[in-house]
Amino acid sequence: MTETKTKTPVPGWYGSIPSDSQPEDPYSGYRELRETQPVNLTPEGQWRLSRYEDVRSVLRSHGAGMRQTNGMLPGQTVEEPGRGQFMLLQDPPTHTRLRKLVSKAFTPRAIEGWRPRIQAVTDDLLDRVADRGEMDLVADLARPVPATLICEMLGIPPEDQETFTNWTADATHGLLTVRGIGDDALRARVDSAASNLIGYFQNLIDARRKNLGDDLLSVLITAEEEGDRLDPLELLSNSVGLLIAGFETTIGLIGNGLTTLIKHPEELARLREHPEWIVSAVEECLRYSGPILASVRVLHEPHTFGGYEIPKDSEVIAMLAAGNRDPEVFDDPERFDVSRYARELSVPDHLSFGGGAHLCLGAHLARLESQIAIGTLVQRFDDLELVNDETEWGLSLFRVPGRIPIRFRANKPASSAA
Numbered sequence: 001m002t003e004t005k006t007k008t009p010v011p012g013w014y015g016s017i018p019s020d021s022q023p024e025d026p027y028s029g030y031r032e033l034r035e036t037q038p039v040n041l042t043p044e045g046q047w048r049l050s051r052y053e054d055v056r057s058v059l060r061s062h063g064a065g066m067r068q069t070n071g072m073l074p075g076q077t078v079e080e081p082g083r084g085q086f087m088l089l090q091d092p093p094t095h096t097r098l099r100k101l102v103s104k105a106f107t108p109r110a111i112e113g114w115r116p117r118i119q120a121v122t123d124d125l126l127d128r129v130a131d132r133g134e135m136d137l138v139a140d141l142a143r144p145v146p147a148t149l150i151c152e153m154l155g156i157p158p159e160d161q162e163t164f165t166n167w168t169a170d171a172t173h174g175l176l177t178v179r180g181i182g183d184d185a186l187r188a189r190v191d192s193a194a195s196n197l198i199g200y201f202q203n204l205i206d207a208r209r210k211n212l213g214d215d216l217l218s219v220l221i222t223a224e225e226e227g228d229r230l231d232p233l234e235l236l237s238n239s240v241g242l243l244i245a246g247f248e249t250t251i252g253l254i255g256n257g258l259t260t261l262i263k264h265p266e267e268l269a270r271l272r273e274h275p276e277w278i279v280s281a282v283e284e285c286l287r288y289s290g291p292i293l294a295s296v297r298v299l300h301e302p303h304t305f306g307g308y309e310i311p312k313d314s315e316v317i318a319m320l321a322a323g324n325r326d327p328e329v330f331d332d333p334e335r336f337d338v339s340r341y342a343r344e345l346s347v348p349d350h351l352s353f354g355g356g357a358h359l360c361l362g363a364h365l366a367r368l369e370s371q372i373a374i375g376t377l378v379q380r381f382d383d384l385e386l387v388n389d390e391t392e393w394g395l396s397l398f399r400v401p402g403r404i405p406i407r408f409r410a411n412k413p414a415s416s417a418a
């Protein structure tokens with residue numbers, strides 16, 4: 001009889017120490033971790049997986065979810081009613097029913113219908129800066145594109161959009177405070193923004209119930225599956241959750257993507273030669289410099305990865321960005337190649353939208369906005385130049401730039417842009 005022995009982990013950081021600051025290059029640390037300790041028990045007691053196959057496997061596993069087997073979220077000691085109704089914090093069967101209902105508002109067809117509007121918003125934003133020869137990629141493009149779109153999708157009147165977007169930005173920082181980052185002033189700003197947002201949504205939902213339209217909120221209010229609907233608290237949590245899930249992330253994809261392109265002038269030139277590669281280029285930006293570096297799962301049963309048995313109820317960090325550069329899966333993974341996903345041979349999907357039951361629900365929207373924003377800017381503006389060598393990171397749990405000043409020379413008016 002053969003006995004399978006499991007290895008005993010030696011806790012450590014193995015070259016990749018998480019810190020509150022945003023390092024310019026977390027990837028070399030991830031590489032060291034993946035090469036020396038791909039199944040890693042950290043000194044803080046969480047497990048980290050950094051190989052592509054392990055990351056994909058835990059994300060897709062039916063034996064892992066978001067909550068512990070006692071139904072609590074990691075770190076939670078008492079059930080707090082009202083918190084945690086967002087689908088990303090749920091396991092089946094609650095997750096399955098919430099996701100089915102909310103998905104009705106996020107079909108690829110519904111999102112594709114927004115293409116002309118995304119293009120018009122992008123053209124308008126670029127028109128405003130074209131004569132200046134300089135802009136901040138975040139304030140002038142990466143933030144207003146997703147912010148305007150989500151406001152319009154929800155039917156927020158134009159006069160409220162700026163306040164609403166500022167509340168969203170502040171409330172999103174709540175993700176930091178949950179992780180114990182930030183001072184009392186930040187916590188106060190987050191609480192005030194969150195309660196403003198909830199109050200605003202409550203009024204908006206009440207108004208929509210009396211006068212349904214074809215906006216996102218009306219679709220969520222009426223979404224029905226076999227007689228089932230979202231209850232008022234679920235409707236509120238998932239509307240606010242969608243807003244927060246899609247805000248900084250899309251800013252990060254557009255901002256990091258453009259920064260990466262400017263830092264790789266040959267790839268930028270290849271993309272200009274082949275505008276049809278924009279779909280591939282955005283996938284490569286997600287793989288190479290995506291805004292979310294990791295996602296989390298809790299094991300509902302013991303799992304063995306690379307000979308280490310990880311016990312039930314362990315928190316496992318699926319290191320998306322480390323898996324995205326795994327040489328076992330990607331050819332020349334450290335190379336940024338805008339045509340990687342345009343070649344005929346099938347390239348594995350990147351992990352930047354997570355995977356399994358929780359695969360990002362907003363992926364179609366994020367892709368479309370980024371393809372249009374990045375594709376239009378690189379076709380309209382030449383001689384792109386970063387003013388600063390180092391990125392000024394924003395206040396975020398994710399890899400999201402705060403400001404990216406650039407210089408450029410405009411070459412085309414809006415009407416002839418891509």
Ligand code: HEM
Nearest residue numbers: 087088245246249250253295353354355358360361362366
């Ligand atoms: C570049 C932009 C984005 C990135 C990189 C991103 C990434 C992610 C990731 C990594 C997850 C967790 C998946 C997992 O753990 O398996 C997720 C979940 C989610 N995202 Fe996104 N996201 C983006 C944009 C958006 C947008 C625009 C929306 C909607 C407006 C959105 C809505 C959601 C929702 C609702 C979930 C939870 C899905 C579930 O639990 O079933 N995301 N996203």
